[in-house]
Amino acid sequence: MSSTVDYDKLRTDAAAEVENELSGITDPFERRSHAEELRDQANMEIASLKDERDQLIAAAALYEPTDKLYEHFGIGYAHMKRIAGAALGLGHELRSVAPWPTDPAQAAREARIPRPDNLMDQAVAVAMRYEATEARRDAAVAHLAAARQAVLTAGGRTKVAPLVRPDFDIVRQNAANEIRAQFATLAVAPEERLRLAAEAVDQAEQEKANLLPERDEAVNSLAFYTTARGIYLSAGVSRQGFVRIQRRALGLPRDAKLPPRPQQPELARAAGVPLVKNAAEDLPEIAAAYEAAEARHSAALEIRDAAVRVLAAEPYNWTLTRVAECIDRDVTVVHRIMNPRS
Incomplete structure (x- = not known):
């Protein structure tokens, strides 16, 4: 199942309005006043839609999970996971390292999360309204922050606060344990x-596949469009890995040097690198979730491979x-498990 809603176009059209x-x-003063009115109206509508949207998205994620379900709601995998975790009463725990419940539907029933008829249709409809309203709000706010927009248009960088740096060793160890x-x-x-x-291996692999693009988009947004420093320390990657992420985004060869820092914003925009809203706040969380999934994957592989050897032996x-x-x-994978040095 793939999303039939073009959320990028939906947001673009809403912002264009x-x-x-x-x-x-x-008149600049009148324009500022009207922009404030539009912002406030949008914020009120967002507040009225949020609970319904979150409940429907949580219900869909837990009762009707499918591959890339989050795309139907115009959000990322980590965001959908946060919403589901909050509905289950897991709070901050699920925001970074906790896996999905073993039986998501049962967890949803125990949390008394309703499952309405036409769940997906309702969830998508509310998500579309929510995303369009957010786009209208953001467009109005942009008019109230003309200086910031001018910096972006001119190819400069926006200032961000120092990034949170998770203790990735602890994140990985806890997830593996x-x-x-x-x-x-x-x-x-x-x-x-x-x-x-x-199954644990497959689940961790799917989580990694969902989180990796989000992590790299946040990394590149911060690297090319902001003043953030030490980004790799908040992303859970090495300096070399950080540079590789940037090279891929710019379409550069593996051994190419990055362009000078003043040229990077313009080149990144030309390469289609997106400016990710709230990247500074979201990157540490997404990176911690990715590293936890990677650690769960490694631990599950060890357990799976040990079980393979048991069943391949007597009796x-x-x-x-x-x-x-x-x-x-594939059989070749099993052969490598049985003969790791071959």
Whole structure:
């Protein structure tokens, strides 16, 4: 299932309505006053829509999870996860490192999250209104921050506060320990243990795939359009990894030097690098979630591979093909697990 809503166009059209309305006002004081009115109206509508939107998105995420579900609501994976976590009463825990519940639908029922008819239709409709209203609000705010917009248009950088730097070693260790503790107390047959470990690997891989583009977009937005320093320390990557992310965004060869810092904003815009709203606040959170997923993936791989070796040995004697079918991988992957040095 893929989203049929072009949220970029929806936001652009909504912002254009505000631009057209304000551009017709020549008196600067009157324009500022009207922009304030539009901003306040939009904020009131956002406040009235938010609870309904969040409840519907949480219900969809927990009752009807599908690949890239978040795209149907015009938000990122980490944002959808925060909304679902808040609905489950998990608070800040789910914002950074906690995985999805083992049985999302059961967790939703226990949290008494309603599941209305036509859930997806309702959730998408409210999400569209919410995103359009946010775009109108942001367009109005832009008129109230003309100096900031001028800096961006001229190719300069906006000032941001120092970034939060998560303790990634602790994030990774806690996430890995969580998986290991879960399987340490798991009393099931070897075949079921293998199946569950393979599912944990798949879940962590999917989470990484969802979070990586968000992390890199936030990194590039901060690197090219803001005054932020030490971004790699908030992204959980090395200096070299940080440079590689920027090279990919600009379409540069692997060994190319980055352009001089004053030229980067203009070149980034030409390359289509998006300016991510709230990147300074969101990057540490997204990066922590990614590193936690990476650590869960590594720990789950160890558990899965150990289970593979058990079932391939006496007294089970599973064939490579049978193991491959159980973990949904190619036989060559199983062969590498059995013969790590070959």
